[in-house]
Amino acid sequence: MAAVKGEKTLAELAQQFDVHPNQxxxxxxxxxxxxxxxxDSDNASATAEPAIDVKTLHAKIxxxxxxxxxxxxxxGKAGLLPSAKR
Incomplete structure (x- = not known):
């Protein structure tokens, strides 16, 4: 945001944030x-989340x-489960 504001030079911002000016x-x-x-209102429909199939998710759970x-x-039968979970 500081680079967009233009209050400081690129060199000053690079030194302040310890990054290369190209970055x-x-x-x-x-x-x-x-x-x-x-x-962009045209792009809003393209980024809409896909429909979630709740029945499939419940089956997977x-x-x-x-x-x-x-x-x-x-x-537990093999005696490999930690004692806290037996």
Whole structure:
């Protein structure tokens, strides 16, 4: 943000933040290019989050819970489970 404000020279900013002046220039360019996209209404639909399938997620949670329970039981029988979890 300091580079965009223009209150200090590139050399002063590089010394203040202990980075190379080229890095500041790169960051400034990326910010200016990306800032337009934030306010672009056409781009809003392209970045919308995909639909979440709750049933699939619940099925995966059940599957992982079953696997964890099975492994915990097997480790307990083998005596490999820490004493706090027995």
């Amino acid at each position: 500041i220039t790169t960051w400034r360019s990326q910010l200016l290019e990306g800032a337009a996209g934030v306010f 059940g599957e992982l819970t079953l696997a964890n329970d099975f492994l915990a039981g097997a480790l």
